[in-house]
Amino acid sequence: MKAGQTGKDKDASVTIGEPMANHTSVRIGGRAEIFARPVNADALSRLLECASGIPVFFVGGGTNLLITDEDIKALVISTVDMRGIELRETQGNGAALSVSAGEPLRKVLAFCMNNGLSGLEPLAGIPGTIGGAVAGNAGAHGLQIGDLVSRALIADSAGKVKTVVKEDMGFKYRRSSVSGLILQVDLALEKGKKPEEIKELMQRNFEMKKKTQPLAARSAGCVFKNPEGQKNSAGRLIDAAGLKGRRVGDIEVSGMHANFFINTGKGSAADFLELMDKVRDEVKKRSGVVLEPEIRVISNVNN
Ligand SMILES: Cc1cc2nc3c(=O)[nH]c(=O)nc-3n(C[C@H](O)[C@H](O)[C@H](O)COP(=O)(O)OP(=O)(O)OC[C@H]3O[C@@H](n4cnc5c(N)ncnc54)[C@H](O)[C@@H]3O)c2cc1C
Structure with missing residues (x-):
C-alpha cells in the first residue's frame, strides 16, 4: 500500500x-x-x-x-469499501442475509425489496452503513436493527476476527456493547411478501420521515437521545423550550425538527458543541430533563 x-x-x-x-x-x-x-x-x-x-x-x-x-x-x-450482500440460507419463511459493514443501509433495503425479504422496512430513509447502524442500534417506527441481527463478525483492535452472537452484542436504545470493528452482519429476515408490498411499506415509512425530518440538510441526525421514562421526545422538549432556530455561528436548531442541528454554511464542531451545551442547559432549566447525546463526538481528548 x-x-x-x-x-x-x-x-x-x-x-x-x-x-x-x-x-x-x-x-x-x-x-x-x-x-x-x-x-x-x-x-x-x-x-x-x-x-x-x-x-x-x-x-x-x-x-x-x-x-x-x-x-x-x-x-x-x-468501512465504505467493505461491500457485499449475500442471501445465505433459507428455511421455511425465514431468510438469512449476510451483509458487509460498509454496505449502505439503503442498498440493503433495495436488495430486500427486490428479493421479497421483509423486516427492515421501518428503517427506510436512515442514511449510513449497516455496520454503523448495528454499532449504534439504529431504529425507527418501533424497530431497532438489533432486533433482526443474529450474529456478526467482529475484528478486535489487533485485527483478530471472531463471531459474536446477538445475545453478546448488548443492544440497548441507540447503543450496542460491541467493541472493535463490525466486519459483517447476519440478519434474520422473512420471506413471503411480494416486492410491491415491501416497496409500499418502505415508501410509506420514508414519506413519513421526509415530512418530519430535514433529510436534505447537513446534519448528523438526532443530536440527543429521547429521554427514558419521559412522555416527551428530545425534539419536543427542545421545541417547548423555544429553541427552534437558535444558532451558534452557522449551526442552527432545525425549524422542522428541533433535535436536528443544521450546518447552514461553514459551521464548526466548536459551534455545534456550544449549541449542544446551550440547548441542554435551557431544556434542563425549563423541564428538569437532562438530555444525553445520541451523536458520537470524536476528538483527540477522547483517545
Ligand atoms: C438525516 C438523518 C436521519 C437519520 N435518521 C435516523 C433514524 O431514524 N434512526 C436512527 O437510529 N438514526 C438516524 N440517523 C443517524 C444515523 O444515520 C444512524 O445512526 C446510522 O445508522 C449511522 O451509520 P453510519 O454508518 O453513518 O455510522 P457513523 O456515523 O460512521 O458512525 C457512528 C458510530 O458507529 C461506529 N461505527 C461505524 N461503523 C462501524 C463498524 N463497522 N463497526 C464498529 N463501529 C462502527 C463509529 O465509530 C461511530 O462511533 C439519521 C441521520 C441523518 C443524517
Whole structure:
C-alpha cells in the first residue's frame, strides 16, 4: 500500500491528511492524520497490525458523527469499501442475509425489496452503513436493527476476527456493547411478501420521515437521545423550550425538527458543541430533563 492509492483493485486506499468534513453528513471535521479504506478483513487486519500503539477510529457513513475541528492524531478506518450482500440460507419463511459493514443501509433495503425479504422496512430513509447502524442500534417506527441481527463478525483492535452472537452484542436504545470493528452482519429476515408490498411499506415509512425530518440538510441526525421514562421526545422538549432556530455561528436548531442541528454554511464542531451545551442547559432549566447525546463526538481528548 502507498499513501494516496485509490485504485479499486487495491486491498486498501490510504490517504495522509484526509479532511474528515468530506466523510460526515454534517460536513464538519479536521484532517485525519492517516485515513484508510480497507476492502476486506485481511486488509483491515494488516492495517491494524501496522497501527499497533496508534489510536484508531472507525467511520461508516459518518451520519451520526461530530468530529473535532482539529487534526485527528489517529488512524481513521472507513468501512465504505467493505461491500457485499449475500442471501445465505433459507428455511421455511425465514431468510438469512449476510451483509458487509460498509454496505449502505439503503442498498440493503433495495436488495430486500427486490428479493421479497421483509423486516427492515421501518428503517427506510436512515442514511449510513449497516455496520454503523448495528454499532449504534439504529431504529425507527418501533424497530431497532438489533432486533433482526443474529450474529456478526467482529475484528478486535489487533485485527483478530471472531463471531459474536446477538445475545453478546448488548443492544440497548441507540447503543450496542460491541467493541472493535463490525466486519459483517447476519440478519434474520422473512420471506413471503411480494416486492410491491415491501416497496409500499418502505415508501410509506420514508414519506413519513421526509415530512418530519430535514433529510436534505447537513446534519448528523438526532443530536440527543429521547429521554427514558419521559412522555416527551428530545425534539419536543427542545421545541417547548423555544429553541427552534437558535444558532451558534452557522449551526442552527432545525425549524422542522428541533433535535436536528443544521450546518447552514461553514459551521464548526466548536459551534455545534456550544449549541449542544446551550440547548441542554435551557431544556434542563425549563423541564428538569437532562438530555444525553445520541451523536458520537470524536476528538483527540477522547483517545
Ligand atoms: C438525516 C438523518 C436521519 C437519520 N435518521 C435516523 C433514524 O431514524 N434512526 C436512527 O437510529 N438514526 C438516524 N440517523 C443517524 C444515523 O444515520 C444512524 O445512526 C446510522 O445508522 C449511522 O451509520 P453510519 O454508518 O453513518 O455510522 P457513523 O456515523 O460512521 O458512525 C457512528 C458510530 O458507529 C461506529 N461505527 C461505524 N461503523 C462501524 C463498524 N463497522 N463497526 C464498529 N463501529 C462502527 C463509529 O465509530 C461511530 O462511533 C439519521 C441521520 C441523518 C443524517
